Amino acid sequence: MFRKVLIANRGEIAVRVVRTLREMEIATVAVFSDADRTSLHVRMADEAEWVGPSPSTESYLRIDRILDAARKHRADAIHPGYGFLSENPDFAAACEDAGIVFIGPSAESIRRMGSKTAARHMALAAGVPVVPGAQDALGSVEEARAFGARHGYPLLLKAVAGGGGKGMRRVDADSELESAFRDAASEAERAFRNPDLYVEKLIERPRHIEIQILGDRHGNMIHFGERECSIQRRHQKVMEECPSPLVAVRPGMREAMGEAAIRVARSAGYYNAGTVEFLVDAAGDFHFLEMNTRLQVEHPITELVTGHDLVRLQVEVAAGEKLRLRQEDIAWRGSAIECRIYAEDPYNNFFPSPGRITRLTRPLGPGVRIDGCVYDGWTVPIDYDPLLAKLAVWSGTRASAIARTLRALREYDVAGIRTNITFFRQILEDEQFRQGSLHTRFVDEFLDRRKPFAPPPELESIAALVAAFHDNGRAAPTETGPARRSRWLEIGRDGMLR
């Protein structure tokens, strides 16, 4: 087993990985930029190394500096987390060349899954259904027109090198095709320096359901079931659950998707943890979308429901150990929900809200897990992703997990900056969400239909009273009513102590 592992990441995921490594009695090395000198991952790790200025292109994305830090601290292996260099095949290859184990798949697997069209080829060759579409990049708008004539509209133009919705256009009719093609290609060129597009049939209001897989370097591979990630905003997941409310009521669906995911991963010679994403249409049929060759943000809900530590398994198989778990050992118990707590203002168009945390109260009690990097007094930097923490809640059933998540969110209080905590409460109270009728357009439609988050009438009176009391306490501290009695009792007690 490794003696020391460097974590090439920051924020909550770096903290998450440190925790498991410490349980495994493996020493940890954190890396940090100027903005992160006092961040939690640096404070928690055994060793730490500065890797550059705040912009990630000068620090967390610098392969040379990360490897220098690993050599200097004599780390045996590197955990890349998610984002940053985690899906960069050159980084995985550079680790290999430096004699440091990359805790993840091979550079070759990452490269093959990185191209959307190559990944589609592999899925098809593995006999896994894909969204009907072109096999290769489009040579011209005429090829897209021919596809539209054959398969009908609406269709979706997507960037071959794409991700995050960039270079993507919905086309509803032949007449829109030409300008959509031009816009998508130029957007893809700007975002990925590659204007190539391919075309797919558009699946209306699909569910986004993904399968967690894990393989060792001896040819063994198992799946850990699904996560439903249909609750998205601007193509980013904000809330996930396990099991999927759809898969939970469809006999055989989990097994079929799990086997399909393993077939795709095997065809890329995959090992370590990975996630195969599917779109599920209204009929319940699933179609391969893409594979993420790393640990996912939302992995904790799978851990809560299956009882396995995915980071520990990643480390074990990266060290060359054989997978001791077999497929029949994986069981799913209860229901888990994750809310991604972001530093953003739901009262102001979800604008980012960096700044100093002036007070932090986190929920505790049964079934509550928080993966976070926030502490009282910490300043949220403007340089990185606004994810503060992931609240993951487990309970025996989906209904009780919803109730428990609502309870936990009511205990959660972050002062000094704005967060999206109340937004989750509104979604969890929504009737359609409670019925489990989810799709990737859910949040957009919810924002249109949601009622204002109106307080019960008595709260306004109480707010007014507290404000007057607070203001009066600052302006003129005189004893005139029952309201301030407790203040004088406190002062009296202080006096006796003196």
Next chain:
Amino acid sequence: MKVSLVVNGAAREVDLDHSEAQIAQAEPGVYSILVDGRSYEARIEQGDGCMVVFIDGHRFEIEVRDPRRWSRKTGQQGAEGRVSVAAPMPGKIVRLLASAGDTVTVGQGLLVVEAMKMQNEIKAPKAGRVVSLPARDGATVAAGEVLATIE
């Protein structure tokens, strides 16, 4: 003692001496309130020219109107006259969409500010002429910094 307030835009009056509520400060800025045997908790933050009170995730902007003090902020100009556009968050200016002297319509983009990997378009709050747009491309701005003035 009676206190006049403006709560979320509506005028209110509170009588501190004849309230049934028991208020106790639990932590700095956090109050525990007992009314009719029910327990509430409120947190107070200093907002921009007002207090912001949070109770159970609900947000109340409250301004105290105290005739004995002159501390009231000069009221913000409405849609009449000059309106300045302030940065809603700290960030970096990545694109200018208008310049001084331009005539703009309500909701027209003025500039794009990037913070935390997200680009946010700052829009004109009213129609009119851009009197000044001191923001420069690539500059870092603080929250509340004036980005543009429209007349």
